[in-house]
Each structure stands twice: as C-alpha cells, then as structure tokens.
Amino acid sequence: MSRERDTLISAAENRAMFDRIARNYDAANRAISLGLDRGWRRRTVELLKPFRGGRYLDIGTGTGDLVFEILAQSANVLVDGIDPAEKMLAIARAKASGKGIGDAVNFFAADALDLPMEHDTYDGIVTGFCFRNIERRQRALEEMLRVLKPGGMLAILEAAYPSKPLVRLGYRLYAPLVPLIGRLLGGGSAYRYLMDSIEDFPRPENVTDMMVATGFSHVACRPLTLGAVCIFTGKKQSR
C-alpha cells in the first residue's frame, strides 16, 4: 500500500506537537527511557567519530542534546542544529548559553527535506529520534548525502519495535505506561503518537535498504538495549 507520506501525521502537526511539549521534553525523555537516552546519544556520537576542526550537523536537534554530546566528545568543532519547531530550538539555545558554548553552535529553523546548505558541507551528520517523524524519508536521506562531504559519516538514532518475541512482550507491557508518563508531564496525546509511530516505522532491514538505495556505503545497524533503539550508520563514498 503506498501512502501519501511516510508518517502518521503531517509535518505541520508534527511541528505543533513538538512546540507544545517542548517545555517538558527533556524530563519526559529521561523518564520514558528510564535514563538510558543519554547513553544512546553518547554511543551515536562515538560512532560518528567527530574530530578536531570538523563541521557537524544535527537534524531534528530538538533541545540540542546530540549537539552537546558532539561538543563533549571533540574540541574545536562547529555544530549546526536544525529543527522546524521554534520552541524546541529556544530551549536548545538557552541550554547552550547556560553552558557557555554559544560560539561553537548554531541552532536554526530548517527542514530535513530541504536543507539550506551547500553540497559537501559537513564531516558528519547525526539525527536522533527524528527520522521516524519525517514525511519523506528517502528524500531526507538524499539531502543528508548531498550536504555530507565525501567520506563523511551519517548516524541515525531511532526507536525500534522489538523483533524478538520475549522483548516484544516486555515492550507491550511497558507501552501503555508511556502515554501516562507523558500526560503527567503535560504531553497529552504526543506520547500516544510516539508509541504508534514506533510501531509504524519500517523494520531495521528496510531502513538499511533505503540507505543503500540512496547511495550510502558501509551501511550498518546496531541495536542497543535489546533492540529498543537502533543506530544506523552509513558513509558518503570518498571521491
């Protein structure tokens, strides 16, 4: 069955939802992931291997935690964080100025489907829990490949629907708690959507196929925490 878009909700609904939950997003993230989200972001950036003097992009940066992780893992890097949701960006900027790292980061509104950058700009791109929300995922991968420098690395961190029966059972038992936690933290229906969108997201092998079809090389998928999340990596071919 072909759908008009890859996602359950439109880009406009998505932006409004993230603006609505921005204030409590970090707290909800910690609670729902049982504090594991920090380690997942750390591992994602380790796979990116940021180096001194490099230039990096975080797509769907939200409140900026992957940007801060890149800066924690490498000195003298320049990092752009983009997101269409202005209220998420406002929190990212406030966190950056609180950390005194405003010079190394640039948070601005932009869409993964139409990146306002030149070809071959970045040494690496990360995107965390965002790819699932993009209306045209193949088009987003094409944009990522375009703005990566030859030899540059992409790392996509995404929630996954567990494939192993026992893990799936645990997931099914935990899933109803997520909207409750979200509601307690003022997230309303956003956390019901979170669970629905995870179930709707393509299986890991379909994501890696899509990356290969886009032209990425060295494509791999690393499951973490019994497959609750996956990190997909791929490289732009060197010339």
Ligand SMILES: C[S@@+](CC[C@H](N)C(=O)[O-])C[C@H]1O[C@@H](n2cnc3c(N)ncnc32)[C@H](O)[C@@H]1O
């Ligand atoms: C679940 S949040 C993840 C935020 C952050 N990356 C993290 O690790 O916590 C998803 C973010 O992706 C953003 N997003 C959704 N669609 C997007 C698109 N087409 N282009 C760029 N960002 C998008 C949302 O606005 C939201 O801030």
